[in-house]
Amino acid sequence: MLAGGQSWIFNRSPIILSTGIVGGPFEREGRIPEEFDYFYDDLWMGEDSYEKAHRKLIEEAVTIALKKGNIQKEVVQFMIGGDLINQITPTNFAARNISIPYLGIFSACSTSMEGLAIAASIINNDGANYIITGAASHNAAAERQYRYPTEYGAQKPPTAQWTVTGAGYAIIGKSNNQSKPRPKITSATIGKVVDMGLTDPFNMGQAMAPAAVDTIIAHFNDLGRDFDYYDLIITGDLGKIGRTTAIELLKEKGIPVAENKFLDCGLIIYREDQPVQAGASGAASSATVIYGHIFNQMKKGVYTKVLSIATGALLSPMTFQQKETIPCIAHAVSIEME
Amino acid sequence: MNHQQKTYEQKAYEKIQKKHEAKRPLLRNCIVAFFVGGLISMIGQGITYFYIYFFNFTEKTASNPTVATMIFLSMLLTGFGVYDRLGQFAGAGSAVPVTGFGNAVISAAIEHRSEGFVLGVGSNMFKLAGSVILFGVFSAFVVALIKTIFTGLGGG
Numbered sequence: 193m194l195a196g197g198q199s200w201i202f203n204r205s206p207i208i209l210s211t212g213i214v215g216g217p218f219e220r221e222g223r224i225p226e227e228f229d230y231f232y233d234d235l236w237m238g239e240d241s242y243e244k245a246h247r248k249l250i251e252e253a254v255t256i257a258l259k260k261g262n263i264q265k266e267v268v269q270f271m272i273g274g275d276l277i278n279q280i281t282p283t284n285f286a287a288r289n290i291s292i293p294y295l296g297i298f299s300a301c302s303t304s305m306e307g308l309a310i311a312a313s314i315i316n317n318d319g320a321n322y323i324i325t326g327a328a329s330h331n332a333a334a335e336r337q338y339r340y341p342t343e344y345g346a347q348k349p350p351t352a353q354w355t356v357t358g359a360g361y362a363i364i365g366k367s368n369n370q371s372k373p374r375p376k377i378t379s380a381t382i383g384k385v386v387d388m389g390l391t392d393p394f395n396m397g398q399a400m401a402p403a404a405v406d407t408i409i410a411h412f413n414d415l416g417r418d419f420d421y422y423d424l425i426i427t428g429d430l431g432k433i434g435r436t437t438a439i440e441l442l443k444e445k446g447i448p449v450a451e452n453k454f455l456d457c458g459l460i461i462y463r464e465d466q467p468v469q470a471g472a473s474g475a476a477s478s479a480t481v482i483y484g485h486i487f488n489q490m491k492k493g494v495y496t497k498v499l500s501i502a503t504g505a506l507l508s509p510m511t512f513q514q515k516e517t518i519p520c521i522a523h524a525v526s527i528e529m530e
Numbered sequence: 531m532n533h534q535q536k537t538y539e540q541k542a543y544e545k546i547q548k549k550h551e552a553k554r555p556l557l558r559n560c561i562v563a564f565f566v567g568g569l570i571s572m573i574g575q576g577i578t579y580f581y582i583y584f585f586n587f588t589e590k591t592a593s594n595p596t597v598a599t600m601i602f603l604s605m606l607l608t609g610f611g612v613y614d615r616l617g618q619f620a621g622a623g624s625a626v627p628v629t630g631f632g633n634a635v636i637s638a639a640i641e642h643r644s645e646g647f648v649l650g651v652g653s654n655m656f657k658l659a660g661s662v663i664l665f666g667v668f669s670a671f672v673v674a675l676i677k678t679i680f681t682g683l684g685g686g
């Protein structure tokens with residue numbers, strides 16, 4: 193059901209049945225290794241290219257999600273997913289092997305929540321019984337496409353962020369006859385593309401912060417909610433600098449921010465002493481942390497009402513070279529325990 | 531948005547953005563670059579003396595095998611995944627010496643091995659170093675041209 197200008201309320205509350213979270217070696221050394229289902233020992237993952245390794249991450253996450261939920265892939269109607277690589281080939285190629293009817297989406301690092309919003313909407317409108325949705329990114333595959341060769345010795349500034357190697361997929365289903373409480377999807381807000389004129393691809397957090405703020409405000413306005421409604425408002429990959437900027441922007445717009453309730457996935461996944469500069473980024477940043485860490489916390493009762501905002505920078509290496517500014521987007525999905 | 535005036539909103543955001551942006555630690559970077567760059571050059575100087583004293587090279591001719599040796603070392607360090615870490619630590623200190631040039635070529639060659647020798651390694655090896663070669667050769671040409679004209683005018 194449409195609410196306000198750009199939000200949906202899911203009155204039949206689609207639920208998240210199971211999730212599959214995989215990561216690479218650098219994520220295993222991070223702060224939340226227990227929230228992952230599987231780790232690969234190196235970035236090649238037994239393949240001969242980073243792009244094939246990237247595909248493997250997605251296949252593994254989907255397989256794990258199906259297995260954990262004890263759901264046969266034949267009963268899953270649709271797969272909705274994407275990644276950061278040109279023409280989202282890792283996800284397209286993974287979908288070839290998984291062989292579930294497939295919608296490929298690109299929304300940079302906000303792909304996870306775009307997929308979840310679409311999946312919840314389809315299920316809420318009886319368009320499917322089960323949908324698997326998620327996002328993935330691979331550090332080396334993203335580095336070589338967006339920046340320099342992985343072994344090139346360029347110095348990254350303190351505003352740079354580290355692309356997560358991983359994939360997070362979740363199976364969404366209808367809410368009925370569930371024995372145990374599960375996270376349910378209650379609403380979603382689709383973001384606008386916001387461009388505040390930044391051009392530095394090594395400072396994504398600050399480019400994306402205005403998009404996150406725009407979507408949060410739209411969500412509050414559309415649904416008549418505020419910060420107090422949620423136990424946690426979590427952004428996808430703003431990083432240290434993007435987060436403090438977003439807090440100031442919110443305060444400037446007259447929205448009081450409870451800073452201990454306003455977290456960022458990009459600051460959760462790695463330890464302080466890992467060399468990630470301003471924090472994590474990548475489509476897998478929000479996908480792994482929300483579908484792994486945050487869901488587990490919700491099941492433990494730490495959080496009951498969570499608003500998850502995944503943020504994406506919609507640039508390509510070519511638009512950067514042509515000196516274009518960086519347009520950004522953010523999608524929000526609210527998840528509550530039954 | 532290219533070449534356009536910034537909107538009022540974008541200008542207002544610029545102020546907030548500048549306030550929170552973490553600056554590059556310039557002084558630290560300069561000092562580290564000075565010492566690491568100096569260290570790399572010192573190793574190079576050592577290798578030059580090695581070629582002069584143990585082989586039949588003069589001060590002038592020893593530079594060729596020295597550069598080759600330095601690039602070889604850079605290749606090993608790049609291949610073993612050390613040079614990019616050194617680069618993050620040292621910045622210009624490891625980028626400016628010839629080893630940095632070697633790293634730019636070699637890292638691109640390694641990176642594109644997955645697309646094969648011709649379409650991958652061959653066509654991408656110089657994608658970072660290509661501009662250095664082009665503009666290096668061109669400026670050498672311009673300098674040589676100026677020198678020729680002046681010595682010509684001087685009646686040499």
